[in-house]
Amino acid sequence: MSTASNFDLSIAAWLDEEARDGAPERLIDATRRQLERTNQRRAIWPAWRLSPMNARLAVAAAAVVIAAVGVYLILPRANGPGFQSSPSPTLTPASPTPTVHEIPAGGPLDAGRYVLRPYMTTAPGLEVLFTVPDGWDVFGNWAPLSPKGTSAPAGSGLAFLSTGSIYSDPCHWSKDGAVTATVGDVAVGPTAADLANAIHAQTAYTSTVPVDVTIDGYTGKQLDVELPSDIDVATECDKEAGTSEGSYWMWTPLEADGNNVYAQGPGERRHISIVDVEGDRLILMHNDYAGTSDADVAAAQAVFDSIEINP
Amino acid sequence: MTNAELVRKGRAGDRDAFDLVMTAQIDHLYRIARLILRDTDRAEDAVQEALVRCWRDLRTLRDPDRFDAWLNRLLLRCVTDEARRERRHAASLVVLNAEPRQLDDTGTVADRDELARVFGRLSVDHRTMVVLHHYLGFTIEEAAATIGIPVGTAKSRLHYATDALRAALESDARVTATRQVMA
Numbered sequence: 001m002s003t004a005s006n007f008d009l010s011i012a013a014w015l016d017e018e019a020r021d022g023a024p025e026r027l028i029d030a031t032r033r034q035l036e037r038t039n040q041r042r043a044i045w046p047a048w049r050l051s052p053m054n055a056r057l058a059v060a061a062a063a064v065v066i067a068a069v070g071v072y073l074i075l076p077r078a079n080g081p082g083f084q085s086s087p088s089p090t091l092t093p094a095s096p097t098p099t100v101h102e103i104p105a106g107g108p109l110d111a112g113r114y115v116l117r118p119y120m121t122t123a124p125g126l127e128v129l130f131t132v133p134d135g136w137d138v139f140g141n142w143a144p145l146s147p148k149g150t151s152a153p154a155g156s157g158l159a160f161l162s163t164g165s166i167y168s169d170p171c172h173w174s175k176d177g178a179v180t181a182t183v184g185d186v187a188v189g190p191t192a193a194d195l196a197n198a199i200h201a202q203t204a205y206t207s208t209v210p211v212d213v214t215i216d217g218y219t220g221k222q223l224d225v226e227l228p229s230d231i232d233v234a235t236e237c238d239k240e241a242g243t244s245e246g247s248y249w250m251w252t253p254l255e256a257d258g259n260n261v262y263a264q265g266p267g268e269r270r271h272i273s274i275v276d277v278e279g280d281r282l283i284l285m286h287n288d289y290a291g292t293s294d295a296d297v298a299a300a301q302a303v304f305d306s307i308e309i310n311p
Numbered sequence: 312m313t314n315a316e317l318v319r320k321g322r323a324g325d326r327d328a329f330d331l332v333m334t335a336q337i338d339h340l341y342r343i344a345r346l347i348l349r350d351t352d353r354a355e356d357a358v359q360e361a362l363v364r365c366w367r368d369l370r371t372l373r374d375p376d377r378f379d380a381w382l383n384r385l386l387l388r389c390v391t392d393e394a395r396r397e398r399r400h401a402a403s404l405v406v407l408n409a410e411p412r413q414l415d416d417t418g419t420v421a422d423r424d425e426l427a428r429v430f431g432r433l434s435v436d437h438r439t440m441v442v443l444h445h446y447l448g449f450t451i452e453e454a455a456a457t458i459g460i461p462v463g464t465a466k467s468r469l470h471y472a473t474d475a476l477r478a479a480l481e482s483d484a485r486v487t488a489t490r491q492v493m494a
Contacts, residue, residue, distance in 0.1 A: 007477055008445065014426050015446040019346050022338035027355045031333065031362050038363050040324060040370050102392075117388075121459030124388055140368075255459075256377070 100129060109136045109144070113306075118142055118160035121255050123280040127310040128160050132303055142259045146300055152265025153291035156300040159261050161283040162254035163195065164188065170204055170248045170263070171231055174238035181240070181249040181260075192220030192274040192281055199223060199250070199272070213273050215284060216309045220275030225250070229266035254281075265289065271304075278311040318375040321366070329369070333362055340386050344393075346446060347438045349431050353393050361389040383457055387439060394435040422480060429479035437472040444469055 103109075103116040111134040115127050135147040143150075143159040150157035165184030167173045173181045188198040196210035206226045213222035227248065231237070237246030248263035250270075264287060273284045286304050288297050314335065320328035340361060344354035364385050372381055430438060443454035455465035 007473075007480070010422075010480065011426075011441070011445045011473075011476060014423055015346060015442065017423070018427070019342035019446065021342075021345075023341035023358065024351075024355070027341065027358060028334065028337060030355075031337070031359045032330065034359060034363050035326070035329070035333070035366050038367050040367055119459065120388055121384055121456070124391060124459050256374075256381075 098131070103138055103141045107138065109138055110134065111136075114138075114144075115310075116142055116160065118259060118282070119162060119255060119280070120258065122162065123277075123311075125311070126277060126280055126282065128282075128284075129306075129308040129310065130158070130303055131306040133299060136303075140259070143261070144303060146296060148292075148296065150264045150287055152268065152289050154289060154293065154296065155264065156286065156288040156292050156296050158284070158286045158300065158303060159259065161251075161259055161261065161285060162281065163251035163260075163283065164254045166195075166198055166202065166251040167249055168202060168204065170227075170250050171233065171237040171246070173247075173249050181238075181247070181252055184252050190281065192276050195274050195281065195283075196221035196223050196272075199225065204228070205250075213275070215273055215275050216307060218275040218277050218282075218309055220273060220281075222271075222273045225270040225272060227263050227266070227268045227270070231266070233263055233266075261285070275309070277309055280311070282309065315375045315378065318369070318372075318378045322369045322372060322375065329366055333366075336382060337362070340382070343383075343386060343442060343447070344390050346442045347390050347435060348393060349438075353396075357386065357389040357393040360392070361386040364389070380457065384459070387458060390439070391435065425479045426476060429475050433472050433475060437468050437475075440465060440468040441472045441476070 098113045100113045100115050101110075103114045109132050111132060113129060113131045115129045117124060117127055119126055130144065132144055137145040137147070137149075139145055143157060145157040146155060149155045163184075165188060166186045167181070167184045168186050173184070175185065186198055186202070188195050193210065200207045200210055200223055205228055208224045210221040210223040213220055227250075231248070233248045234245040237248050239246050249260065250263075251260070253260045267289055268287055269289060270285055270287050275282050275284070284304070284307065286300050288300060314332065317328045317332045321332055337358065340358045341354060344357045344361075345351060348354045348357065361382070365382055372378060430441070433441070439458060440454060443449045443457060444451065449457065451465050451469060452462055454469075455462045458465065460468075
């Protein structure tokens with residue numbers, strides 16, 4: 001037997017010895033208690049939900065504008081087409097660096113700065129930081145939502161996504177009887193430009209010509225997409241397993257069980273920035289509609305502009 | 312009932328079925344977390360968080376036959392998250408198996424102490440690779456896929472960690488030999 005094999009066996013035996021003890025009863029009990037208080041997320045793939053407008057949120061929406069302007073003035077921003085001009089270099093934050101909170105697993109967010117990790121397996125260490133005003137929410141632990149949710153006719157929100165392939169027909173994505181949207185029929189290359197160009201080449205929706213963009217120092221491409229408004233997605237599009245209504249998928253996630261977002265409503269406008277982050281292609285998207293107010297658009301843009309990326 | 316059947320029931324919202332899945336997996340998860348984190352309290356936190364995320368997101372798992380791999384990924388992500396956090400319970404830190412034990416085929420007590428010391432000094436990323444490869448028996452490719460890193464990175468991490476551990480054993484062997492000569 002070789003020295004290397006002896007060494008491997010020694011390490012394996014030592015680890016076995018170290019790992020003799022099983023989970024203590026208190027851990028099992030505590031986990032059971034926590035599970036009793038936890039509900040499962042909705043079936044199939046996570047998707048943005050509709051957050052109903054109410055009186056509190058109506059007030060919060062107004063506050064969003066004020067808070068967003070404040071946030072916009074003091075935070076570093078992304079650059080690129082469609083973004084407002086950079087602040088004066090003489091402007092500096094009036095207070096120390098804000099505390100960064102771990103994004104919770106769904107639910108309302110207090111105003112503040114948050115960190116989330118959009119990829120479970122392909123880049124688990126990649127972090128996205130951003131600042132939200134009061135009244136915002138988060139779906140799962142990866143999609144910040146405005147107080148009005150992300151659905152038509154007036155919602156807005158953000159999502160951080162990945163993909164390796166897209167659909168030429170996002171309404172009829174099911175091939176060979178597939179009941180989950182797992183692989184698009186249009187393969188795309190690995191770069192931000194590859195994906196942006198592939199999206200722009202599709203005719204199922206309209207899109208702007210991709211242009212260069214820089215987000216927190218990472219370069220890539222930006223384009224705006226407008227999804228069709230003349231399709232009844234619920235009745236006309238392919239259905240996921242276990243669902244009674246159809247779904248419209250632009251692309252598939254790169255990771256198995258990764259984050260993905262189906263069309264949130266007719267005429268949805270997706271502002272898509274794609275950047276290469278040290279070998280990982282990160283999709284940063286925020287959405288709105290023709291009916292989204294200027295104030296809400298500005299608020300979502302301010303959240304987007306506050307993004308910081310840590311590979 | 313098989314594990315896959317229990318997972319399917321759990322995915323459909325059956326809490327009793329998931330409880331059986333949880334109790335069947337928790338020892339395995341705890342051992343991995345404890346090996347990597349070297350801290351019982353933090354290992355418990357990571358395992359609990361992984362199982363809660365598992366239940367919460369179980370409906371997003373499209374293939375129940377891939378449950379084990381999926382749960383391993385969830386755990387490793389929670390372990391990484393836990394490692395990032397500032398140590399909250401410094402007093403709870405334990406040096407695993409620091410107490411003398413009977414000698415066996417794995418080597419001398421001194422060997423084990425030295426291994427524990429060097430292993431504890433490795434980064435969480437390196438310890439994770441060692442545990443996946445040497446404890447769970449994953450190939451480098453399987454470990455890379457589980458962690459979500461390139462195979463080359465996985466090889467590099469394992470190589471570094473293995474060198475460190477081998478050096479620890481060899482160093483201890485030299486000390487022992489020197490003592491024997493001096494005696």
